[in-house]
Amino acid sequence: MTIDYAWEGSGSLAAAIGQEGLDFAIAAQVAQYVPNLLGWLRGIHAVLRPGGVLNLSLPDRRFMFDVGRANSTIAELVEASLLDYTRPSLRQVFAHTYEALAIGPGEIWAGEDPARAPRLCGDAALALAYKQAGETFTSGRYQSCHCWVFTPLSFLDAVEAAAQLGLFPFVLNQIAAAEPGGFEFYVSMRRDAESDPQALRGMQEGAIAHLREVLKRQQRTARLLATS
Template sequence: MHPGSLSLDAFLNRRSADRRLARLTHDIVLPEARGLEFGPGTNPTPLPEGLSVAYVDHAAAPPDAPPGTAPVDHVWAGSGPLAAVLDRTGHDFAIAAQVAQYVPNLLGWFRGIHAVLRPGGVLNLSLPDRRFMFDVARRESTIAELVEADLLAYARPSPRQVFAHTYEARAVEPAAIWAGEDPAGAPRLCGEAALALARLRATEALDPERTLDCHCWVFTPLSFLDVIEEAVRLGLFPFVFNQIAGTEPGGFEFFVSMRRDAEEDPDALRGLQTGAIGHLRGILERQRRTARLLAGA
């Protein structure tokens, strides 16, 4: 039984009242399914007893891990085949809450997860919306950066990724931004020494014995759709989107659900992918226009 296991009735009651849980478990088959959760830390997703889940992280849990830390069943850096470290494939679902931004090779990570899901299997994830947290001053990630990380098969953050994270992060809370505080005036998270510290951390990133966590990727819901659409056009993204949920007032994260489609013809699959992205982009743009109208009312 996995940590936080609930009875099916308790899970359904909780999910009906918790939109975050509902989005992270979207389209997961009940009452029985087998899946993976990435980087659960001390906050694994609550799941019902009929679901079997294995936990995957970039490193084994340290001996001094905080109480309640989920066990790491499989270690995977996110680059290279995930199937090579698992005891089986054909999983029904995968969950990754606030994980993908830390993955050095995002396209390779998606590809690895896709390969171990069954046709129809889903990946549900959440990502920080840079507009409402400490990445607010950073520019959004580009397809060039994703392709570079994939071609070089990053298994650890690059010096550039570490430098940008260290130097550009701002000391600002989501609540303050939503309350109207101008994040441009927020101090750097690392203070006046941010520039020198960024250079030091970038140098340390070259040491294979050092493990440095950083936000390798920076998105808004719309910029994520845009860069993934470019990856689709290059044949570098294998999933079909199911839904996207934009960042709610007061929050800092958005949610994406995607599936491994049964369609195997590349052209037909690309049509499904681009059609889904166009549909979801339209939803987000309508929501943005509505929010602007309400703000001006």
């Protein structure tokens, strides 16, 4: 694979690639690795034309090795945005190594209890996580890790709070839960042509509320089918 441009997710993406007014952007299984997720999203928003679309796929933590981790919070997203992370934080590195479990989508969908799964790094997970965090601190090297963990609903909650703070500029188009046996959920969002902040905020709120109800209705249907 040839890399045309390298961008850390901080600063101007438009300056890095030398263009803007793009029709769409696609990021498949990328966003969870980005240290400053909100800054990264704002950078992509800036290079899209009004009406331009960003499509994401993200892991649903409930169906893969992040199942034992807590959902990422707006506090963590704000911290990463204000500190303008260009590398995963020590907390992000530590949590990724220590909290990952040795279980996959097939086992979870088959009914295995994730709470009974061993840690992915075994008995050495705690010491290894501390070692990696320490080495990252002293060397300043980039340690790839899952910086963010979400479910579809927790992602909606996070971007809703970010939008209220003016830190999330997109309007959501669609969100699709993981298919049975899978672990990815999908999000589509657009750069709207609306320049009035209040009007934009109204569209954001309406879209998030609608998509939240869609997801909750799907969950209710799934529970009914599981007990029928």
